[in-house]
Amino acid sequence: MTPRDASEKPEDSEGPERSEGPEGLGGNGSRWSDLDRPPLNATALRRGLVREGGLWSEVEVVQRTGSTNSDLVARAAEGRAGEGAVLVAEEQTAGRGRLDRQWTAPARSGLFFSVLLNPVEVPVARWGWLPLLTGVAVASGLARAAGVDTALKWPNDLLVTVGGEERKAGGILAERAGGDGVVVGVGVNVTLKENELPVPTAGSLALAGAVSTDRDPLLRGMLRALEQWYVRWRDAGGDPAACGLQEAYAAGCATLGRVVRAELPGDRSVVGEAVAVDGDGRLVLATEEGVQEPVGAGDIVHLRMA
Template identity: 50%
Template sequence: MASPYSDLDRPPLSSRALSRALLIPGAFWSRLDVRAETGSTNADAIEAAHHGEPEGLVVVAEQQSAGRGRRDRQWTSPPRAGLTLSVLLRPGRPDREKGWAPASPAAFSWLPLLAGVALREAVHRVAEVDASLKWPNDLLIKDAQSHVGKGAGILAEMSGEAVVVGIGLNVSTRADELPETTGLPATSLRVAGAAHVDREPLLRALLRGVADWYEGWREADGDAELCGLLAAYRRGCSTIDQDVRVLLPGGGELTGRATAVDPDGRLVVRTADDRDHHVSAGDVLHVR
């Protein structure tokens, strides 16, 4: 029988198998929406939030036509070559059944970093590649020749008291399919020589990791240090101990040495005058 898919090594995700694995009694995830194509999974999840969807929704798209990253940069990938998904969280709502108090809005900035920790762990465990986190929202992947490229991006958006976290990971994208970039070159798990590029185990591991870290973070009332999230992020962050140039919102610029990520999730940059600056947002360039 002829296959309806032009790339036989890029089979579609099985919504039924994923639902059986993830939507189980007592699990965090409540609904899984796998779409063949959409404009933006973040936009879809935000629309669901507007209609009262509870937290625990996952929207996955085999292809996006209007995916975007930070500063409205476009995120593109061939059909079924990556993982493109968004999750809906409501950290500001109490959960009496689980004993969760509302998390402070000041702690919400940890949610994209939390997703980064879960993504790095899933890629290490399933794909068996060397990956690290570039503050605040990129996953860097290193190949056998120690070449480093950007393999994933994370974008968190607020909608009222809901937070939607979007993740885009290049999985089986070939070198000639990767987009041109102005900073670090783009890469994929396949280009980096990953041991496995099956998307379903990666997606299951990623979502279980996000749920585990999020539940621990909520149980700690949004305290990233208490739940171990701060330590895990610091362990996986390659920005720490790098000379950096930070492009700040509004057009400012900061150069210095990244010395830490603080308990609020901010990057600590020590400038030449020996002053520490706590940066909450900005584009970071690793200066070599």
């Protein structure tokens, strides 16, 4: 459950193309031909998120890049980004999820962003809670701003319901950035249509019946919720029970109470009922052999309700 180490350089060799929102279209008007998917307003986002004494120190929107996580990890390693830096891309060409899976979507159809955190007040052993914390923040922020019910699949997938089926609409990836930094990346499908989905099991906020798909307030809602949860967790020394994070995650986790298959490193798998998320952020499975086995890393497949 610890954030993965990363030393990759940005995957777009020419670097990210800056985009400052509607006022920065320049002569590239064809990029904004889809009126249902307007660009983010970077100036308004900075005005709404960057404040004295707040967590977010800068918000940059780029038009296109390989991976916001890779870019921000590289900037942190080079000393060009500090805690609270937020990097958002209108389009990612090499976005990554867990287990190095690719995450692709049409330009401006979702929210793809990374943040740099430096939780130096928290013991490193508790940093594995950062993806789970981000999941709670994303789910709560979207519930308020988009009016859509969301659930969390352990450890870091965002689920929505489309036509009575659970579908993945978002994911989270945390990576170490230097000695004290963690870059947390979030990808959320906002306006993807059925014919644009990368796989049939994917979903989007629009397909789930969101009352709003305006990406500016959605992004502000997620980042404000993330700031609130991060500060609470950091001020509690990373104790997930003391700050309420462990309880909040369990309340929103669709994996708990399910029979699941955990596909573990080394080609091993375990089937059992997901009964708890322990103090280290691990998923606890009750197996048919009567053993409770904590899972700290692996791929989880939901099989059925217990």
